Amino acid sequence: MNSESGLVGLPWSTLREAWFSYVANRLIVVPFEHLTREPEKTLRTLYAELGEPWFRHDFNNAVYDQPDYDALLGMPGLHKVREKVEYQERRPCIPPDIFAKFAGTSFWTKPELNTRGVRIV
Numbered sequence: 001m002n003s004e005s006g007l008v009g010l011p012w013s014t015l016r017e018a019w020f021s022y023v024a025n026r027l028i029v030v031p032f033e034h035l036t037r038e039p040e041k042t043l044r045t046l047y048a049e050l051g052e053p054w055f056r057h058d059f060n061n062a063v064y065d066q067p068d069y070d071a072l073l074g075m076p077g078l079h080k081v082r083e084k085v086e087y088q089e090r091r092p093c094i095p096p097d098i099f100a101k102f103a104g105t106s107f108w109t110k111p112e113l114n115t116r117g118v119r120i121v
Helices: 009-019 032-037 039-050 067-073 096-102
Strands: none
């Protein structure tokens, strides 16, 4: 979670800075849960926000993997995508105390913190 060099902390910190910046209205945030629960609806909304024509996707065949890159990061399977896009309930895979420490820090889920009009699809 190191905000200057951490695998999670750096992107999280960068998003946070952009979220509260004066150009935040240029952001489009796609929550993972939206994409996995309603992939077509979410992507149609995203395409509309971007002003792009709809491109048909095969949500039953979305296989992707980067094993060599993941090995370099020391995180095998990080970029592995299952064949079917669907939501699967998961339990946290980090210690409970660390999970609890960051559980309430999802600023993008709190409408009162979206003061700059970030679009969420």
